[in-house]
Amino acid sequence: MTEALPGALLSAGRHGILWAECGGELTFLPVRKESAVRKFHHIGLVTETPKPGEMYFELLKVWGTSPDADPNKVEWVRFRPDSPLANTPVAKMPHTSWAVDDLEAELRGKDVVVPPITAAPGIRIAYFMMDGALAEYLEIK
Secondary structure (H helix, E strand, O other): OOOOOOEEEEEEEEOOEEEEEEOOOOOEEEEEOOOEEEEEEEEEEEOOOOOOEEEEEEEEEEEOOOOOHHHEEEEOOOOOOOOOOOOOHHHHOOOEEEEEOOOHHHHOOOOOEEEEEEEEEEEEEEEEOOOOOOEEEEEEE
């Protein structure tokens, strides 16, 4: 059972609620904004071997397969030595990828190892470490 707060609700909005307590004091209770969508997208695995169906992403100097073509949502990636990601954890370890609505908002407070970059027109990505694992947030506009 939830205990009711004594007082009255004066206003509620997308940023929080304004509560009037019995003693006349006002309290603002902010609402923490969560992402409207954070959906699993793929698992990225690093390879040095060309894979069937891979595409070349000029901006990143990376070859990658489409996770949509794999029943397990696996994306194979391999990097040119001059890729801007070649010397980052992205080129050295697997990652999980999550599609998000707002890349910057989702990255707040994260241990970012690759800040937001454009992967292809309309697609921005960023990588961060969480509990020793590499994760990617992907924003598609």
